[in-house]
Amino acid sequence: MNANPYTVVLIVPTGIGAAVGGYAGDALPVARAIAQVADRLITHPNVLNGAQLYWSMPNAFYVEGYGLDQFAAGHWGLRPVTQNRVGLVLDQGIEPELRLRHLQAADAARATLGLSLTDYVVTDAPLGVGLKAASSGATWGTIQNPGSLLRAVEKLVKVGRAEAIAVVARFPDDVGSEALQQYRQGQGVDPLAGAEAVISHLVVKTFEIPCAHAPALLPLPLDPALSPRSAAEELGYTFLPCVLVGLSRAPQFVTAPSTRLGDLWVNQVNALVIPATACGGSTILSLSQTSTLIITVRENQTRLNVTADALGIATLEVNSYLEALGVLVAHRAGISPAALRPAIDSMRELNH
Amino acid sequence: MTVTQLVMQFVSFEVELQSTPGELQQLILAQLQAQGQPLRWAITAIAPDQSRVTVEAVVMT
Numbered sequence: 001m002n003a004n005p006y007t008v009v010l011i012v013p014t015g016i017g018a019a020v021g022g023y024a025g026d027a028l029p030v031a032r033a034i035a036q037v038a039d040r041l042i043t044h045p046n047v048l049n050g051a052q053l054y055w056s057m058p059n060a061f062y063v064e065g066y067g068l069d070q071f072a073a074g075h076w077g078l079r080p081v082t083q084n085r086v087g088l089v090l091d092q093g094i095e096p097e098l099r100l101r102h103l104q105a106a107d108a109a110r111a112t113l114g115l116s117l118t119d120y121v122v123t124d125a126p127l128g129v130g131l132k133a134a135s136s137g138a139t140w141g142t143i144q145n146p147g148s149l150l151r152a153v154e155k156l157v158k159v160g161r162a163e164a165i166a167v168v169a170r171f172p173d174d175v176g177s178e179a180l181q182q183y184r185q186g187q188g189v190d191p192l193a194g195a196e197a198v199i200s201h202l203v204v205k206t207f208e209i210p211c212a213h214a215p216a217l218l219p220l221p222l223d224p225a226l227s228p229r230s231a232a233e234e235l236g237y238t239f240l241p242c243v244l245v246g247l248s249r250a251p252q253f254v255t256a257p258s259t260r261l262g263d264l265w266v267n268q269v270n271a272l273v274i275p276a277t278a279c280g281g282s283t284i285l286s287l288s289q290t291s292t293l294i295i296t297v298r299e300n301q302t303r304l305n306v307t308a309d310a311l312g313i314a315t316l317e318v319n320s321y322l323e324a325l326g327v328l329v330a331h332r333a334g335i336s337p338a339a340l341r342p343a344i345d346s347m348r349e350l351n352h
Numbered sequence: 353m354t355v356t357q358l359v360m361q362f363v364s365f366e367v368e369l370q371s372t373p374g375e376l377q378q379l380i381l382a383q384l385q386a387q388g389q390p391l392r393w394a395i396t397a398i399a400p401d402q403s404r405v406t407v408e409a410v411v412m413t
Contacts, residue, residue, distance in 0.1 A: 066391070134362070134396065135364075136396035138394070140362050140392075141410075142362060142410060143360055145361050146358045150358070194392075194410075195391055202360070202391055232361040279395075280394045280405070281395075282377065282393065282394075285373045285376065304397070305397070306394075306397065306398055311376065312372060312376075312396070313373050
């Protein structure tokens with residue numbers, strides 16, 4: 001690795017119906033491609049999690065959204081690890097047979113992939129996941145018993161010496177809903193995504209260790225019209241394997257007083273790639289105040305219309321991820337992307 | 353750990369658009385802190401005249 005590793009942050013916000021990445025880990029090909037042209041890729045579970053499917057990349061940093069916001073704000077750094085011991089929290093609301101499916105998925109990750117897991121903890125009350133679709137079109141959610149979740153995590157950290165936390169919460173089965181039908185057809189907004197995000201955000205905020213979430217759901221009836229973008233979530237009984245793989249090598253969070261060689265901080269980020277209509281998150285607002293090149297992708301449409309231009313954020317807008325990859329290659333090489341176009345404006349005198 | 357009283361809730365509000373993204377972020381964080389501990393938030397809409405933005409969030413109280 002060179003002295004100044006080229007570092008890219010890739011964000012596809014969850015729960016806003018992103019055309020690429022709004023479904024079952026379907027921005028993973030984008031992440032794989034960026035990881036080929038960057039030395040380091042920082043991205044979040046919504047991009048990398050494909051239920052039974054995953055692609056482990058040695059130069060990818062799996063950083064949950066709350067941690068990513070803290071990193072972008074300069075509050076936390078990222079420390080690479082060789083392996084995390086992952087603690088598993090199971091919602092008491094999960095039925096016995098479904099619980100056993102998840103335990104077998106975790107055992108499979110230990111036996112087949114060699115991952116390190118602690119013993120598991122069942123929450124002392126059902127978490128009570130509630131889903132909400134906001135007027136903006138984004139999905140959000142809450143849990144009724146956050147204290148129960150935090151007590152379970154505390155036990156895993158203190159007794160089990162867990163270094164990262166996988167949470168499996170029982171989500172409402174809503175087989176007949178229009179939202180679910182649209183999601184399975186690769187349209188609309190993931191109805192579960194917003195609630196999933198707040199579960200992991202709560203754990204990361206409280207314990208400052210990596211966390212990701214997998215929903216527990218009953219298997220759906222076979223659908224011959226299933227979209228390829230949603231298909232990864234219908235291959236098995238759990239969404240857990242990708243979460244365990246991601247957490248097994250997720251970087252630990254560090255604060256300034258304890259920083260050491262090899263830690264990654266926001267001033268080392270070269271570029272951010274994000275959908276053009278989803279520019280209202282904390283990470284992009286923070287990075288807009290740094291020298292990071294912000295590349296917005298028009299083709300990845302979302303339910304929102306929060307553009308960088310309207311918020312006063314300077315970006316380089318491209319049509320597609322294919323074009324974004326070209327910009328990253330040029331930027332990394334120190335070549336102005338404008339020089340690769342047929343027409344180049346002449347220089348003008350700077351007036352103030 | 354005494355966490356039994358924690359409540360997680362969804363909130364939505366509007367703030368005036370600021371002249372820089374940094375000022376806007378600080379204003380939103382201040383508004384969020386007044387309502388609880390923010391877990392997750394985003395600007396989800398911009399008024400047609402670009403005078404105000406809508407923020408949606410989940411906070412702990």
